[in-house]
Amino acid sequence: MLDVGRHPNIELMAYSEVDKVEGEAGAFKVTVRRKARYVDEDRCTGCGACAEKCPTVVSDAFNEGLGQRRAVYSWFAQGIPSTHTIDADHCRQLNGKKCGICKKVCQADAIDFEQQDRFIDIDAGAIIVASGYDVFDASRIPEYQYRQIPNVITAIEFERLLSASGPTSGHLHRPSDLAVEEEIKGLEKKAAKALKMLGKFEKKYEKGSEEFYLEYRDGKYEGDEDRRKWAEKYEAYLAVSGPLEEMKKEAEAFDVAKRLAFVQCVGSRDFRFYPFCSGYCCMHSIKEAIIANEHEPETTSVIFGMDIRAVGKGFEEYKIRGGNQSGISYIRGRVAEIVEGPGHNPVVVYEDTRERKVMEQAFDMVILATACAPSRDVEGLAEILGIEINRFGFFQTGTSQPLDTTRPGIFTCGCAHGPMDIPESVAQASGAAARAAQILTDSRMRKAS
Numbered sequence: 001m002l003d004v005g006r007h008p009n010i011e012l013m014a015y016s017e018v019d020k021v022e023g024e025a026g027a028f029k030v031t032v033r034r035k036a037r038y039v040d041e042d043r044c045t046g047c048g049a050c051a052e053k054c055p056t057v058v059s060d061a062f063n064e065g066l067g068q069r070r071a072v073y074s075w076f077a078q079g080i081p082s083t084h085t086i087d088a089d090h091c092r093q094l095n096g097k098k099c100g101i102c103k104k105v106c107q108a109d110a111i112d113f114e115q116q117d118r119f120i121d122i123d124a125g126a127i128i129v130a131s132g133y134d135v136f137d138a139s140r141i142p143e144y145q146y147r148q149i150p151n152v153i154t155a156i157e158f159e160r161l162l163s164a165s166g167p168t169s170g171h172l173h174r175p176s177d178l179a180v181e182e183e184i185k186g187l188e189k190k191a192a193k194a195l196k197m198l199g200k201f202e203k204k205y206e207k208g209s210e211e212f213y214l215e216y217r218d219g220k221y222e223g224d225e226d227r228r229k230w231a232e233k234y235e236a237y238l239a240v241s242g243p244l245e246e247m248k249k250e251a252e253a254f255d256v257a258k259r260l261a262f263v264q265c266v267g268s269r270d271f272r273f274y275p276f277c278s279g280y281c282c283m284h285s286i287k288e289a290i291i292a293n294e295h296e297p298e299t300t301s302v303i304f305g306m307d308i309r310a311v312g313k314g315f316e317e318y319k320i321r322g323g324n325q326s327g328i329s330y331i332r333g334r335v336a337e338i339v340e341g342p343g344h345n346p347v348v349v350y351e352d353t354r355e356r357k358v359m360e361q362a363f364d365m366v367i368l369a370t371a372c373a374p375s376r377d378v379e380g381l382a383e384i385l386g387i388e389i390n391r392f393g394f395f396q397t398g399t400s401q402p403l404d405t406t407r408p409g410i411f412t413c414g415c416a417h418g419p420m421d422i423p424e425s426v427a428q429a430s431g432a433a434a435r436a437a438q439i440l441t442d443s444r445m446r447k448a449s
């Protein structure tokens with residue numbers, strides 16, 4: 001990515017979308033919408049002073065909603081260009097309220113609330129569509145109870161939890177525990193506010209709230225309106241402090257997830273959704289289980305799959321190493337159901353096909369290896385580009401020209417073409433670049449002759 005950003009022949013247009021494509025192979029005119037960031041990319045130094053002071057907290061989509069960010073944010077730390085963006089849906093100033101704090105603190109004077117989308121025309125000889133994929137929505141499989149059982153998560157969410165730059169700094173805290181910790185933070189704020197209010201009464205009447213409340217309950221201050229309010233505030237404080245103490249006690253027992261289950265083929269190889277194999281998920285589950293064990297050596301993982309498709313150089317050895325050195329066991333069988341056991345522990349119900357028995361096992365966390373699904377906006381993009389998609393929703397290509405779409409001069413590669421891992425996507429990208437170079441050379445030769 002850094003190389004792309006620095007390359008003299010590559011102009012990177014991040015936060016932009018193709019709006020219109022006219023012309024033909026060798027002479028396309030592409031209109032690109034450069035979306036308003038409300039931050040001047042050229043001025044922004046990426047220092048983050050704006051995000052530090054922004055009062056608006058929203059769910060962080062990059063971290064799959066497991067963390068939070070501010071209304072002015074950088075999508076992720078290593079992004080190119082290193083700049084920030086204002087989220088127009090949530091920014092107070094852009095929604096008619098008074099704020100502008102980011103503008104005040106930005107030393108580079110990069111905040112620009114007047115910025116508008118810009119449209120830029122590009123002359124292009126060829127186009128390569130590398131718009132990737134989306135992960136399958138696991139809640140479409142009701143028996144796995146994704147979003148119902150908090151500690152059943154998807155592989156992409158698990159990757160964010162494992163990441164040192166993720167919402168838990170790489171520690172495998174369980175979503176159910178994180179939710180309790182969030183609740184504790186909220187209650188602590190409420191309790192602090194209530195205590196401040198009680199402090200005012202205590203100072204005025206030179207008495208502790210607890211002592212006062214006992215007297216109040218004995219009827220000592222009947223008819224005293226001010227003291228009635230004090231009693232009311234104290235009762236409100238008790239309603240917060242009681243559950244807060246209980247939750248804090250519960251949280252003392254929280255530990256990182258050490259018993260992991262990986263459920264393979266969630267939406268893949270399933271005629272209800274996608275009949276094909278997504279190709280990369282067996283390997284990413286093994287990778288994730290190995291990394292989890294590196295983070296916490298007591299971690300054990302069970303990978304449930306119909307078979308493990310370790311297709312690639314050294315992949316089978318990697319699978320075996322995971323079993324021998326990283327606490328992974330492989331169980332051949334499709335998971336039938338996941339239910340919630342005590343302590344928010346997900347319980348996996350499955351048929352062990354080798355033992356020919358229906359079994360169940362409880363885990364701290366279950367990770368769903370979701371299918372590679374076409375991008376959500378694939379149909380819109382196909383319409384803009386004037387190309388066809390296949391019956392699964394990926395861009396249609398020819399059998400003899402596997403990187404050519406249905407419109408001459410437009411090529412595709414990577415997961416926009418179909419499920420594949422990174423090395424395969426990179427290899428295809430080289431192939432697509434070579435096909436594009438052919439078109440450019442042909443059109444130059446035509447012009448020269």
Ligand SMILES: Cc1cc2nc3c(=O)[nH]c(=O)nc-3n(C[C@H](O)[C@H](O)[C@H](O)COP(=O)(O)OP(=O)(O)OC[C@H]3O[C@@H](n4cnc5c(N)ncnc54)[C@H](O)[C@@H]3O)c2cc1C
Pocket residue numbers: 016017018130131132133135155156159280284287375377381413414415416420421422423425
């Ligand atoms: C949990 C998980 C773990 C994985 N781990 C590994 C691994 O360890 N090793 C490995 O080899 N593979 C792994 N993979 C597979 C890997 O993610 C894919 O092979 C790879 O991302 C495919 O690259 P791509 O460039 O084709 O698509 P993507 O990575 O999806 O990139 C496409 C880009 O296009 C952008 N885009 C989409 N639509 C538009 C539009 N209309 N206009 C402009 N931009 C657009 C998207 O925002 C995105 O940035 C993993 C997959 C998952 C789900």
Ligand code: SF4
Pocket residue numbers: 050053054055056070071072086087090091092093094099100101102103
């Ligand atoms: S103006 Fe918007 S982005 Fe800036 S600090 Fe306020 S809420 Fe945050």
Ligand code: SF4
Pocket residue numbers: 264265266268269276277278279280281282283305307308309369
């Ligand atoms: S790679 Fe493995 S988990 Fe993914 S669809 Fe294929 S068999 Fe299933």
